[in-house]
Amino acid sequence: MSKMNARFRNRLIASITGVVSVWMPALPASAAHPEIQLEIRDHLFYPSVLKVPANTKIKLIVINRDATPEEFESYELNREKVIMGGQKAIIFIGPLAPGEYPFFGEFNPKTAQGKVIAQ
Known part of the structure; x- marks a missing residue:
């Protein structure tokens, strides 16, 4: 590529980058998915009730504090995920209509039960 073509290409890229940055401002920090933490201890979920905003995608961080594996299961949320003992998993849920899941x-x-309340 000639020197002239390289200069033209670099100026074109700089111009396009400037236009895009003016017309597409950075997303605010609140645009990230809300994070909610759920723990498994002694074969129980803590907290057992999770209140989340309706119509919003949620990043659910499940931490298994037990030595044995557990599977997070929900037919209503259409999710199942095995979390090994001492490990954590990320499960995205939603956006959910208002209701209980x-x-x-x-x-x-029999012991590990909970619900998500979208409101």
Whole structure:
């Protein structure tokens, strides 16, 4: 590529970058998905009730404090994820219409129960 073509290309790129930055401002920090933390301890979910904003995608961080694995399961949320003992997992849920969405631990369904309330 000749020196003249290289200069023209660099100026063109700089011009386009400037126009894009003026017309497409950076997204605000609030545009990131809200994060909610859920812990598994002694085969129970803490907190057992998660209140989330309706119509918003949520980043659910599930931390398994037990030594044994547990599976986060919800038919209503259409999610299932095994979290090994001492590990964590990220599960995206939503956007959800207002309502209640139960979840449970597949390996300990009698004790590991909870629900998401979208409001």
